[in-house]
Structures are given as structure tokens and as C-alpha cells.
Amino acid sequence: MTYPGGDYDIIVIGAGHAGSEAALASARMGLKTLLLTINLDSVAMMPCNPSIGGTGKGHLVREIDALGGEMGKNIDATMIQCKMLNTAKGPAVHSLRAQADKKAYQFRMKEVIENQVNLLLKQQEATEIIVEDGKITGVMVNTGAVYNCQAAIICSGTYLKGRIIIGNVQYDGGPNGLFPAMYLSDSLEKNGIALQRFKTGTPARVDAKTLDYSKMIIQEGTNPETHNIINANITRSPLYTGEVVGIGPRYCPSIETKVMRFHDKERHQIFMEPEGLNTNEIYVQGMSSCLPEDVQIALYRTVPGMEKVEFMRSAYAIEYDCIHPTRLKASLESKEVAGLFFAGQINGTSGYEEAGAQGLIAGINASLYLRGEQPVIIDRSEGYIGVLIDDIITKGIDEPYRMMTS
The missing domain is CATH 3.50.50.60 (FAD/NAD(P)-binding domain)
Structure with a gap:
């Protein structure tokens, strides 16, 4: 009516x-x-x-x-x-x-x-x-x-x-x-x-309390262990199973896309960005993903200073x-x-x-x-x-x- x-x-x-x-x-x-x-x-x-x-x-x-x-x-x-x-x-x-x-x-x-x-x-x-x-x-x-x-x-x-x-x-x-x-x-x-x-897509938001900044090397980024986890689980990414039909942005690829596309790169830079002055949420720039949550957690924990990281919001892709x-x-x-x-x-x-x-x-x-x-x-x-x-x-x-x- x-x-x-x-x-x-x-x-x-x-x-x-x-x-x-x-x-x-x-x-x-x-x-x-x-x-x-x-x-x-x-x-x-x-x-x-x-x-x-x-x-x-x-x-x-x-x-x-x-x-x-x-x-x-x-x-x-x-x-x-x-x-x-x-x-x-x-x-x-x-x-x-x-x-x-x-x-x-x-x-x-x-x-x-x-x-x-x-x-x-x-x-x-x-x-x-x-x-x-x-x-x-x-x-x-x-x-x-x-x-x-x-x-x-x-x-x-x-x-x-x-x-x-x-x-x-x-x-x-x-x-x-x-x-x-x-x-x-x-x-x-x-x-x-x-x-x-x-x-x-967008990265996970992680809890600042679970980060060890003293272990983070400035602009060091991912490492071979991170890449191994992605390679081992790439068949679980909807980006690579044909489930995602939407076309994504060229200049903001997911971490799995970066690892698969640029085989010669041993590291990809990531940055920890605060979401605000009155929140513990940290935006992990460079780690956008639509992998299953368990794989996301595993690969995030390979990064120095993130070994004990806890997610507040999972990374996800959105089609529209x-x-x-x-x-x-x-x-x-x-x-x-x-x-x-x-x-x-x-x-x-x-x-x-x-x-x-x-x-x-x-x-x-x-x-x-x-x-x-x-x-x-x-x-x-x-x-x-x-x-x-x-x-x-x-x-x-x-x-x-x-x-x-x-």
C-alpha cells in the first residue's frame, strides 16, 4: 500500500x-x-x-x-x-x-x-x-x-x-x-x-591490543610463510573458483591476487592504520581478502607483530x-x-x-x-x-x- x-x-x-x-x-x-x-x-x-x-x-x-x-x-x-x-x-x-x-x-x-x-x-x-x-x-x-x-x-x-x-x-x-x-x-x-x-573488497579490522608493534619492521610487509598459506588455500578463494563474477579494482587487489599474480615478489607491503582516536580497530592496509575466515586468521598471524592478532571484523569482498x-x-x-x-x-x-x-x-x-x-x-x-x-x-x-x- x-x-x-x-x-x-x-x-x-x-x-x-x-x-x-x-x-x-x-x-x-x-x-x-x-x-x-x-x-x-x-x-x-x-x-x-x-x-x-x-x-x-x-x-x-x-x-x-x-x-x-x-x-x-x-x-x-x-x-x-x-x-x-x-x-x-x-x-x-x-x-x-x-x-x-x-x-x-x-x-x-x-x-x-x-x-x-x-x-x-x-x-x-x-x-x-x-x-x-x-x-x-x-x-x-x-x-x-x-x-x-x-x-x-x-x-x-x-x-x-x-x-x-x-x-x-x-x-x-x-x-x-x-x-x-x-x-x-x-x-x-x-x-x-x-x-x-x-x-x-576490504581487509580485516584487528584489535590493537593484540598487536606487538615492537616486532614490526617498518614497511616490511608479508613474507614467504604468508604466501605459502595463500598458495595452499587458493582453491578456497571464491575469486579463483569462479563464484565471484564481479570485476574488481585493478589498483586495490586482494592479498591472494597479489601473491598469485606477482610470483617473483617475496614481500608485499602492509600498513597498520587506526580507524579513529577512540577505537581499538586497526585497518590492515594491503591485506584485503575474501578467503575463508580461518585462512585469513592464519595468514595474518604470519606477519611479524601479528602472531596473536584477533579479528574484530573479517575481511570480505562485496559484489554489487x-x-x-x-x-x-x-x-x-x-x-x-x-x-x-x-x-x-x-x-x-x-x-x-x-x-x-x-x-x-x-x-x-x-x-x-x-x-x-x-x-x-x-x-x-x-x-x-x-x-x-x-x-x-x-x-x-x-x-x-x-x-x-x-
Whole structure:
């Protein structure tokens, strides 16, 4: 049973990094905006690495800031530490990277969104887009509410028919134990929007109390014993049994992929990164995996200083639906449905910064669309955001896209 939920100029589906920037942009441009999220506690969540910026990505954050976005301000207010990368090279490739306090980052962004004029945040799952005469007219949610709109921006991240994979343990789920969005994909396909399947993964989060930092050699990483465990159990990895059909990111491979692909390497670097100032959770960068949990524990314990490590969250892979971005205009509006925009990982990209940049542009252009004005299109020669958008809409992608300076 449905009921009328109200009228809005723009509805943004998903409140991750893309959705947050999109909703803030449209609201700040004076449009009545509704921001829907599957869980209010997941606003601006960092489901993977606890950092903002880095090579290429730091450039995007600066461009977001120059265009009035929030990501740079938010990380400045909540970061643990900041470092300039690539200082041995020319200034064109100098990139800031900030270590984030994940919860502080989320809470501040949520506060900014909640206090933004023209913007309403709701915890509801979008289940269907309503299209009439080839144009978006509304969004239906899981509670039966139907919200009318003149434009919508889909920023669904990795939630669309999300599937968690930990060896032979596989189930429908979103990142970090959240629910997946199991219905919106069908509505998109019904309206002529073709989908593809991608994959990404994340390392385990381990308990800092169980680490012996005195045994860790700076930037030493894995060792032959780690590799032996992976080789002996590779047939238990869904990546190598054909169970995982989604295509993963080239620049963020799992530890088993690194070991199998680079046989000549005796070591792979790993880093211990704190998830925040008020938690014992440590993000083990470089050890992403979807091997069974018992194998994960065994291989993690081969690393010096991790002999007695205890997991707080297991490493996992997640498969999800995304669109073919060649079906987007340069404004990030769909070629199939007028007034429907897409931003973030649903466009086949990876990374918080790439998502935030697209969200900002989609929010601006959805607002200009309603005003009857020309969209903002950044040329490849004008900014990294221009390179990012031009790449995905003209070249297409067959793996998650990451921004590079080269």
C-alpha cells in the first residue's frame, strides 16, 4: 500500500560521499532536497580505508573544495594526521593525504547535512523510481511512501543487490554489516538502464591490543610463510573458483591476487592504520581478502607483530550492481530517463574522492536542469574532475575506475 510522501525538487538516493555532496549542492543552490539513506548511521561512512586524499585523489578533494563542496572542510575538521605525498616530484603531482577518524568524519558530515537549509534527511530505502513519458517524476520507498520530484540523483554505492563473500560464506548484504538494496536494480532495468556487476573488497579490522608493534619492521610487509598459506588455500578463494563474477579494482587487489599474480615478489607491503582516536580497530592496509575466515586468521598471524592478532571484523569482498557510464551525458544525467542523474560507485568508479566529485557535479547539474540552465561541464584540460567524468562516459569501463595523476 502506498501513500503520498510529499513534493520535492530533487531526491538524492544514498547518503555516502556522492550523495552527501549531491544533496548539499542542490540544497545550497536553493532547491528543496530530500536525501534518502538506508541507515542514518551510515551517512558519509568510510566502509574501507580510513583516509581522504592521496595521489590523484587529493587533487579531486581540492577541486571539490574550489567548487564549494564539503569533503575538504570535513576532513580538515576531523583528521588525525595529514601528509603531503610525492614531494620528491614536481608540484603538479603533490597530493595531500589525511588519516581520518571515521566516526568523527561521519558525525560532522551528518551534522552539516541535518542543519542545511532546504535539505531533509530520512532513513528509508528507495525501491522504485517512477518514470512518466521518459522523465523522472518520483521515488517510492520501502515504507510505501511515494515522493514526487522533478529530478533525482542515484548515489547507491555498493548497495544494489550487494553480496558479501567470505570464502564459502556468502550472503546478501551491504558494506559494514548494513542491509543491501535489493529492489532498486529491477526498477532501473525496467526503465531501460542496463546494469553490470563489479566487486570490491576490504581487509580485516584487528584489535590493537593484540598487536606487538615492537616486532614490526617498518614497511616490511608479508613474507614467504604468508604466501605459502595463500598458495595452499587458493582453491578456497571464491575469486579463483569462479563464484565471484564481479570485476574488481585493478589498483586495490586482494592479498591472494597479489601473491598469485606477482610470483617473483617475496614481500608485499602492509600498513597498520587506526580507524579513529577512540577505537581499538586497526585497518590492515594491503591485506584485503575474501578467503575463508580461518585462512585469513592464519595468514595474518604470519606477519611479524601479528602472531596473536584477533579479528574484530573479517575481511570480505562485496559484489554489487552498477550502470554502464557510457549511457550518461557529460552532466551525469541519464540518456534514458530525463532528470535522472547518477554519481559515485554506481557509475563504476571506486574511492570516496571520486564519488564526492561526481556527487557535487550531479547536484549542481540537477539544480541547473530544473532552472533550465546549461550544465557545468569541466573540460579535461580544466581539472581532474573533468578527466574523471570524460573517461567514464566516453571510454566506458570494465573494472572499477580510480583517478590517477598520470
